[in-house]
Amino acid sequence: MSSKTxxxxxxxxxxxxxxxxxxxxxxxxxxxxxxxxxxxxxxxGRGCLSLARRILCQKTNKSTEEISLPMSRPPVVPVSLxxxxxxxx
Amino acid sequence: xxxxxxxxxxVIIGGGVNGCSLAYQLAKKGVKVVLCxxxxxxxxxxxRCGAGIRQQWSTKENAELAIKSVKIFEKLEKExxxxxxxxxxxxxxxxxxxxxxKQAEKNVEMQKSLGLDVSILTxxxxxxxxxxxxxxxMKAIGATFCPSDGHVDPFKTTHAYAKAxxxxxxxxxxxxxxxxxxxxxxxxxSVITDKGEIKTNIVVNAAGAWSxxxxxxxxxxxxxxxxxxxxxxxxxxxxxxxxxVISFKDGIYFSQQEEGQIxxxxxxPNERAGFLTNPTYDFIxxxxxxxxRYAPSLKYVNVIRQWAGFYDVTPDARPILGKTEGVExxxxxxxxxxxxxxxxxMVTKLLSELIADGKTSDILESLNLRRFNGKKIEKEVSVxx
Numbered sequence: 068m069s070s071k072t073x074x075x076x077x078x079x080x081x082x083x084x085x086x087x088x089x090x091x092x093x094x095x096x097x098x099x100x101x102x103x104x105x106x107x108x109x110x111x112g113r114g115c116l117s118l119a120r121r122i123l124c125q126k127t128n129k130s131t132e133e134i135s136l137p138m139s140r141p142p143v144v145p146v147s148l149x150x151x152x153x154x155x156x
Numbered sequence: 157x158x159x160x161x162x163x164x165x166x167v168i169i170g171g172g173v174n175g176c177s178l179a180y181q182l183a184k185k186g187v188k189v190v191l192c193x194x195x196x197x198x199x200x201x202x203x204r205c206g207a208g209i210r211q212q213w214s215t216k217e218n219a220e221l222a223i224k225s226v227k228i229f230e231k232l233e234k235e236x237x238x239x240x241x242x243x244x245x246x247x248x249x250x251x252x253x254x255x256x257x258k259q260a261e262k263n264v265e266m267q268k269s270l271g272l273d274v275s276i277l278t279x280x281x282x283x284x285x286x287x288x289x290x291x292x293x294m295k296a297i298g299a300t301f302c303p304s305d306g307h308v309d310p311f312k313t314t315h316a317y318a319k320a321x322x323x324x325x326x327x328x329x330x331x332x333x334x335x336x337x338x339x340x341x342x343x344x345x346s347v348i349t350d351k352g353e354i355k356t357n358i359v360v361n362a363a364g365a366w367s368x369x370x371x372x373x374x375x376x377x378x379x380x381x382x383x384x385x386x387x388x389x390x391x392x393x394x395x396x397x398x399x400x401v402i403s404f405k406d407g408i409y410f411s412q413q414e415e416g417q418i419x420x421x422x423x424x425p426n427e428r429a430g431f432l433t434n435p436t437y438d439f440i441x442x443x444x445x446x447x448x449r450y451a452p453s454l455k456y457v458n459v460i461r462q463w464a465g466f467y468d469v470t471p472d473a474r475p476i477l478g479k480t481e482g483v484e485x486x487x488x489x490x491x492x493x494x495x496x497x498x499x500x501x502m503v504t505k506l507l508s509e510l511i512a513d514g515k516t517s518d519i520l521e522s523l524n525l526r527r528f529n530g531k532k533i534e535k536e537v538s539v540x541x
Contacts, residue, residue: 101197101198101315102315109460138463142459145458147455147456147459148390148444148456149455151444152441152447152455
């Protein structure tokens with residue numbers, strides 16, 4: 068991967084932006100999320116979180132098991148407000 | 157982050173916006189500050205909040221704190237040298253019936269006496285400000301509107317305060333758990349953390365929903381209760397409105413963010429106090445139903461995420477600030493009842509003056525913990541979420 072590779076496509080985040088935030092002290096996925104909106108787009112981090120975790124591992128000399136993933140939030144896939152508002156079962 | 161500082165003038169417990177802002181204000185005054193945060197900055201209510209800043213309150217203290225806070229927010233980017241994401245698109249508060257209107261008129265009169273630009277809108281004027289609303293569907297007979305209310309980004313603001321605090325010499329320790337506070341002759345002598353002991357005579361309790369537990373370490377009983385509050389956010393859609401829309405009757409608030417998401421919350425019926433964090437179907441259903449009643453065209457917009465945070469709620473829905481009778485050096489900065497972010501600039505300014513300069517103020521005195529000692533309290537009624 069080059070430093071200009073897109074890691075989070077929903078939020079337009081490049082590898083170098085993630086590395087820069089780690090250098091500034093944002094050293095967990097939760098903190099990167101707060102700082103950069105990593106994984107906060109429509110796909111909810113399906114692609115980017117594992118990539119970002121690998122970058123974190125390399126930069127902080129930790130194993131993947133040591134870096135926990137942010138809490139996953141419902142709904143699993145996007146659902147329209149109209150559907151969620153419906154009383155039909 | 158190897159070894160923790162052994163000594164400090166002030167130890168702040170809690171790395172939300174209030175803790176970080178106070179760390180900055182104190183460090184700027186030359187006070188040696190250490191901040192301990194159990195998780196990471198913004199983990200609690202700051203990072204989970206609706207990001208609104210509102211000056212339209214029913215109690216004078218809250219209105220005054222909020223008006224002065226907005227003035228500080230307006231200059232904060234320049235002061236901190238970092239973006240905070242301020243957008244002043246206003247707050248539109250729906251008025252549903254004659255009783256509502258009486259309270260609204262009373263509020264507006266009080267707010268105007270404090271110099272706030274705020275007015276009462278007709279149903280037609282509501283649509284000029286937020287065209288997607290269905291005035292009949294939301295059952296509104298009018299609204300109040302303040303154009304200088306709006307939004308600030310809680311993450312950017314807190315991180316900006318934290319960086320500025322560190323620049324001025326404050327030490328911020330994340331993932332650092334305070335396990336005990338030691339006293340001698342009713343005065344604080346040190347704070348015990350899982351990273352070591354910090355000698356200090358002043359502790360600020362800015363731990364949000366966990367403030368009650370911190371106070372218990374010193375046998376101080378806070379009346380605060382944690383309430384789960386949920387929010388949802390949609391996919392990004394084209395810009396449609398700039399104002400936050402809220403209703404005290406329905407408890408709903410929603411707005412469109414800078415990037416296009418619709419974000420909002422509502423209380424679920426019969427919610428009880430406690431530390432539940434799971435997001436509920438009751439919420440997402442009730443919120444979607446109410447939101448599409450207010451703005452029917454949103455029914456095609458997709459929800460991408462819901463989450464929960466805590467309001468740190470006091471009996472009168474107003475914060476607890478300042479000194480604590482019985483323990484010398486124990487300063488409260490909690491009980492914000494859902495409004496901690498928007499009040500933080502002024503609250504922390506007043507507390508920094510109290511701690512660094514020994515200067516108190518009428519607002520600090522009226523929001524002291526001792527107000528709950530049997531006296532009649534004036535409750536803030538303008539609460540949503």
